[in-house]
Amino acid sequence: MKLLAFDTSSAAITAAVLIAGEIRADVTRIGATSHGELLAPTIAQALNDAGLAPGDLDGIAVGVGPGPFTGLRVGLVTARVMAESLGIPAYGVCSLDAIALQVVDEALCDQAFAVVTDARRREVYAATYDAAGLRLTGPDVLPARELSAATRQGPVFGIGGALYADEFTDVRAPEFVSAAWLGRVVVEHPDRVTDTTPLYLRRPDAVENASRKRVTPA
Amino acid sequence: MSDEPLVLGIETSCDETGIGLVRGHTLIADALASSVDEHARFGGVVPEVASRAHLDAMIPTIQRAIATAGITLNDVDAIAVTAGPGLAGALLVGVAAAKALALSLGKPIYGVNHLAAHVAVDQLQHGPLPEPTMALLVSGGHSSLLLVPDVTGDVRPLGATIDDAAGEAFDKVARVLGLPFPGGPHIDRVAKDGQIVIEFPRGLTTQRDMVEHRFDFSFSGLKTAVARWVEAREAAGEPVPVADVAASFQEAVTDVLVRKAILACKENGVDTLVIGGGVAANSRLRSMAESRCEAVGIAVRVPRPGLCTDNGAMVAALGAEMVARGRAPGQLDFPADSSMPITTVSA
Structure with missing residues (x-):
């Protein structure tokens, strides 16, 4: 299978090409507010590095988050439209x-761990995993200090650890998701694959208007 | 005609997901999904709600457009997309979708200005635009007078609202009158049963304003004047004549819009006025523009209501014109620009 993978759930805009499970291209650029500008050229470069044309692809893997909404949607709509066309x-x-698969496959940790990323607004996205990389809890969105004591004292991967270093005792790299590992989830763990529904985890900010505003004193 | 390029246009600048297909000046398909009902209880468009709806609607709307046209995406020769102005997060869904199509299909992409697209769409209904044309664009987000020597590359702003957009004033006055969102169609409807008996202010029309803000608009003071008038009746325990207030308010808005548009035509020697944007669907604006322009020898062109409100066909129409005139396409790295100036027709 020739698989294009990409993710826009963090400040890293990352794209990779896997052919029969082997990583043939892996391109990452950083731009917390530039997903719309950077994703398409990053994909084009990954395809070029792998020597493939879009029409050669058999499938697309995309990160469904959780992540800041605006950037996240860039990846999801790109995946859906490329797949459709x-x-x-x-x-x-x-x-x-x-990130969890990378932790386990690269043996970055030999015990239960957490992946914690930036949810902005002084909160994190968090999920916990057993030593084999199976997800135990989450993903959730909450302030880092509200994670369980066990989670905060255990190994923590993802940018959230560095952002809220005071809350954690064992902060480790990687900070950002890599598209190559995202693609490997599809290849190695098809049972973990979902549809492309975004994991927003928060409702839109909006307040219903109860009554009209008066312009003259009541 | 059939050898002209087929252009797919994507519009997501506000709460409408639009996919249009245009060949030359011929409309092939125009599919639309709207999230307006999801915004109604908030009394205005909620950007995050709109953005989520664009993501959900994108594929079904593309599928409807190509099914209507009886084509496949591989038949498309170029992609056009609204790059701005509009809601940043909403624009980005369309821009990313357009880039994905361009990348997958290996076709050129044009990131275009939403306001210029509102002008270009008239060509689908009334044929080539005279050059120059005067354009009055009035919607929930914009109120602009534009001199248009070339819709693909030379659009000159003469004036714009300095506060609320005209459509915004309709929404706010509708709220004061207890009418649903969006207010435009409801005010238009109830005004038909009313008399123009209340003299509401005409913004930026005093002698001094006509020097400093000759072709600008202001609707905030009008909105407040309507609210004060209604509240005074309520305070006095009198019934509010909703139809009369709606008719008088609508008259005040359209009077200023048409008056300044005709003045702009005269002073620039332009004999054609195109009116676009959602407020162009207002029946009083249409009838007043037609009668007053006819009296002074100016031709008025107003596209049918479905082409006035936001849609994909208008973006495809501008894209098709850019292809026809040999304008250079964009690269894959252009941004969505929420405040894209009208002087920038393509990204």
């Missing part, structure tokens, strides 16, 4: 699961 499937992967 190429007539191939789009696979959703929880972006935190991709």
Whole structure:
């Protein structure tokens, strides 16, 4: 299978190409507010590095978050439209699961751990995993200090650890999800694949208007 | 005609997901999904709600457009998309979708200005635009007078609202009168049963304003004047004549819009006025513009209501014109620009 993978759930805009499970291209650029500008050129470069044309692809893997909404949607709409126009499937992967797979496959940790990323507004996105990388809880959105004591004292991967270093005792790299590992989730753990519904975890900010505003004193 | 390029246009600047297909000046398909009902209880468009709806609607709307046209995406020769102005997060969904199409299909992409697209769409109904054309664009987000020597590259702003957009004033006055959101169609409807008996202020029309803000608009003071008038009746325990207030308010808005548009035509030697944007669907604006312009020899062109409100066909129409005139396409890295100036027709 020739698989294009990308993720826009964090400040890293990352795209990779896997052919028969082997990573043939892996491109990452950083731009917390530039997903719309950077994603398409990053994908184009990854395809070029792998020597593939879009029409050669058999599938697309995309990170469904959780992550800041605006950037997250850039990845999801790109995946859906590319899949539609190429007539191939789009696979959703929880972006935190991709970090977890990297942790386990690269043996970065030999015990239960957490993946904690930036949810802005002084909160984090968090999921916990067993030593084999199976997700135990989450993903949730909450202030870092509200995570359980066990989670905060155990190994923590993802940018959230560095952002709220006072709350954690064992902060480790990687900070950002990599598209190569996102693609490997699809190849190695098809049971973890979802559709491309975004993991927003928060409702839109909006207040219903109860009554009209008066312009003259009541 | 059939050898002219087929352009797919994507519009997501506010609460409408639009996919249009245009060949030359011919409309092939125009599919629309709207999240307006989801915004009604908030009394205005909620950007995050709109953005989520665009993501959900994108594929079904593309599928409807190509099914209507009886084509496949591979038949498309170029992609056009609204790059701005509009809601940043909403624009970005369309821009990313357009880039994904351009990348997958290996076709050129044009990131275009939403306001210029509102002008270009008239060509689908009334044929090529005279050059120059005067354009009055009035919607929930914009109120602008534009001199248009070339809709693909030379659009000159003469004036714009300095506070609320005209459509925004309709929404706010509707709220004062207890009418639903969006207010425009409801005010238009109830005004038909009313008399123009209340003299509401005409913004930026005093002698001094006509020097400093000759072609600008202001609707905030009008909105407040209507609210004060209604509240005074309520305080006096009198019934509010909703139809009369609606008719008088609508008259005040359209009077200023048409008066300044005709003045702009005269002073620039332009004999054609195109009116676009959601407020162009207002029946009083249409009838007043037609009668007053006819009296002074100016031709008025107003696209049918479905082409006045936001849609994908208008973006495809501008894209098709850019292809026809040999304008250079954009790259894959152009941004969505929420405050894109009208002087920038393509990103």
